[in-house]
Amino acid sequence: MSENFIRFQKVTKDYGTVRVVEDLDLDIARGEFVSLLGPSGSGKTTLLMMLAGFESVSGGAIVLDGQKINDLPTHKRDMGVVFQNYALFPHMTVAKNVAFPLEMRGTAKAEVASRVQKALDMVQLGHLSDRLPGQLSGGQQQRVALARALVFEPRVVLMDEPLGALDKQLREQMQLDIRDLHHRLGLTIIFVTHDQDEALTMSDRIAVFNHGQIQQCASPREVYDHPSNRFVAEFIGETNLLEGTVSAVSGETLSLTLPGGTVFQSHGLAGFRPGDKGLLSLRPERIDIYATAPEGVNCLTGEVTDTVYQGDHLRIVIETAAGRIIARINRKAAEWANGAKVTLGFRAQDGWVIAP
Amino acid sequence: MKYAKAIYASLIVFFLIAPLLVILPLAFTSSAFLTYPIPSFSTRWFEELVVNSVWSRAILNSLIIATATTALATVLGTLAALGLRSQDLGMKSQIRTMFLLPMVVPAVVLGVGMQSLFVRLGINSSYWSVIIAHTVVAMPFVVISVSGALTGIDRRVERAALSLGAPPWKVFSLVTLPLAMPGVLSGAALAFATSLDEVVLTLFVAGPNQRTLARQMFSTLRENISPAIAAAAFIIIVGTVLIALALMLARRRRG
Numbered sequence: 001m002s003e004n005f006i007r008f009q010k011v012t013k014d015y016g017t018v019r020v021v022e023d024l025d026l027d028i029a030r031g032e033f034v035s036l037l038g039p040s041g042s043g044k045t046t047l048l049m050m051l052a053g054f055e056s057v058s059g060g061a062i063v064l065d066g067q068k069i070n071d072l073p074t075h076k077r078d079m080g081v082v083f084q085n086y087a088l089f090p091h092m093t094v095a096k097n098v099a100f101p102l103e104m105r106g107t108a109k110a111e112v113a114s115r116v117q118k119a120l121d122m123v124q125l126g127h128l129s130d131r132l133p134g135q136l137s138g139g140q141q142q143r144v145a146l147a148r149a150l151v152f153e154p155r156v157v158l159m160d161e162p163l164g165a166l167d168k169q170l171r172e173q174m175q176l177d178i179r180d181l182h183h184r185l186g187l188t189i190i191f192v193t194h195d196q197d198e199a200l201t202m203s204d205r206i207a208v209f210n211h212g213q214i215q216q217c218a219s220p221r222e223v224y225d226h227p228s229n230r231f232v233a234e235f236i237g238e239t240n241l242l243e244g245t246v247s248a249v250s251g252e253t254l255s256l257t258l259p260g261g262t263v264f265q266s267h268g269l270a271g272f273r274p275g276d277k278g279l280l281s282l283r284p285e286r287i288d289i290y291a292t293a294p295e296g297v298n299c300l301t302g303e304v305t306d307t308v309y310q311g312d313h314l315r316i317v318i319e320t321a322a323g324r325i326i327a328r329i330n331r332k333a334a335e336w337a338n339g340a341k342v343t344l345g346f347r348a349q350d351g352w353v354i355a356p
Numbered sequence: 357m358k359y360a361k362a363i364y365a366s367l368i369v370f371f372l373i374a375p376l377l378v379i380l381p382l383a384f385t386s387s388a389f390l391t392y393p394i395p396s397f398s399t400r401w402f403e404e405l406v407v408n409s410v411w412s413r414a415i416l417n418s419l420i421i422a423t424a425t426t427a428l429a430t431v432l433g434t435l436a437a438l439g440l441r442s443q444d445l446g447m448k449s450q451i452r453t454m455f456l457l458p459m460v461v462p463a464v465v466l467g468v469g470m471q472s473l474f475v476r477l478g479i480n481s482s483y484w485s486v487i488i489a490h491t492v493v494a495m496p497f498v499v500i501s502v503s504g505a506l507t508g509i510d511r512r513v514e515r516a517a518l519s520l521g522a523p524p525w526k527v528f529s530l531v532t533l534p535l536a537m538p539g540v541l542s543g544a545a546l547a548f549a550t551s552l553d554e555v556v557l558t559l560f561v562a563g564p565n566q567r568t569l570a571r572q573m574f575s576t577l578r579e580n581i582s583p584a585i586a587a588a589a590f591i592i593i594v595g596t597v598l599i600a601l602a603l604m605l606a607r608r609r610r611g
């Protein structure tokens with residue numbers, strides 16, 4: 001396994017005077033599943049298009065397997081691309097679509113037929129090989145597109161929001177299917193999405209994009225639990241942010257003093273020194289609600305103002321001296337009436353302090 | 357309301373084809389004049405078209421010129437439409453207007469200009485002068501029709517083909533062109549019909565040896581009003597309808 005199979009080195013992309021990708025560095029290992037996650041216009045799709053060769057690179061270098069590919073034409077890059085709208089050839093049958101990349105490579109006829117059949121069986125569409133794309137459902141079309149992108153065993157598979165046009169159930173099924181193919185075939189996949197659940201479900205690593213730069217690139221668990229800045233904390237999942245001043249640092253635990261004088265013990269980013277401003281990110285599901293203050297955890301008192309029923313959980317809105325806090329509680333936990341005085345508690349390892 | 361719409365539509369259609377209904381039966385008259393009433397039905401005027409060398413020559417000329425014009429206008433018009441689709445082309449709408457100009461410039465103006473140009477080049481009164489003149493007025497139809505077909509093609513489909521290993525010329529021949537083919541075919545049919553129908557430019561740039569059917573009908577109308585005109589018109593109309601039907605069938609088969 002080569003550690004730096006794909007390398008983006010100080011990659012920049014300008015459209016006229018607008019810089020959509022700025023000095024971007026990213027290394028991707030062979031066999032890795034990396035999601036590029038970010039709001040629209042954050043540069044993630046542009047980066048993918050540059051890797052595929054559809055867009056030119058304004059500055060920096062893209063290196064694939066030790067070779068700089070900035071100026072390599074798309075058709076020589078050997079990458080399978082899956083688009084959001086499937087981009088199947090409407091005038092060719094399913095089998096012809098899947099055979100296309102093999103025919104471009106001059107594969108022998110008999111081998112084309114057997115590999116097409118195998119690829120279609122892999123996505124459970126072997127029985128539809130004579131249909132035209134227009135006669136298939138969206139989910140089936142996307143599976144054909146997937147088979148077409150994988151059949152020639154490309155060096156890298158690029159996916160540009162491939163599940164965006166599917167309904168929720170189908171999307172979740174396809175997420176698991178793609179994840180399974182990734183593990184089974186050892187594919188290197190770069191997956192663009194704006195759906196954080198999708199990124200969390202599928203990826204080995206998530207690169208969070210904003211304003212043409214990577215804000216953080218780490219495992220889903222790391223990105224969710226230990227965001228590197230405010231943008232990441234707010235973009236991925238829901239969080240409560242409380243501003244305060246760092247009053248002490250001991251090992252990985254910080255003491256954060258809120259404006260009202262309350263002191264919390266919490267984990268956080270390295271590099272804080274007493275006196276620095278800090279922002280505590282507290283995920284709603286990490287908060288417990290008690291009638292009376294327990295021992296050994298951070299506590300904050302408040303009043304329940306609203307409860308929102310969400311099926312599998314309840315969202316409780318609590319007004320505290322430090323501001324409004326949203327907690328998410330399990331259906332088995334006790335419920336609270338509006339106006340109830342409660343104590344919120346969380347452990348030091350469940351909070352995360354970042355720079356404001 | 358439904359009946360009102362149907363009646364209205366029928367009246368419009370009738371208005372459009374009434375002239376044809378007047379002229380076409382005269383193709384089968386036995387009389388020597390292009391007038392009603394028809395004394396008896398005969399095919400003598402169709403025989404005249406074949407036997408009389410002036411008419412048969414004109415039909416042959418029309419076919420030669422229309423075929424060459426169609427080939428030339430279709431190739432050039434398709435190339436123009438492809439070029440106009442390119443993303444990094446500046447002044448795109450101005451260039452497009454230039455391509456469509458021959459449709460709006462009065463044919464007489466175009467004819468005078470072409471005649472003096474062709475005379476200077478020494479090719480006036482030749483098949484080439486007529487074919488070039490017809491191509492100029494036929495090409496805009498191809499540009500419009502192919503451009504329309506090209507806008508219907510998702511660029512991501514072409515990008516997908518590139519990424520799957522197809523070099524650009526294969527993307528064009530295997531993906532873009534087949535998908536644009538309905539537009540190319542209707543452009544070609546329009547070009548053929550335009551050439552068949554062209555009189556004004558032909559008057560300026562054709563010599564006596566390039567007399568086309570339309571031109572021959574025009575002069576026959578002035579000299580002696582022979583029912584051979586109606587017979588020629590019948591042939592042109594039947595030919596046009598057949599081309600239109602073939603196009604419709606080709607399109608239906610594509611789904």
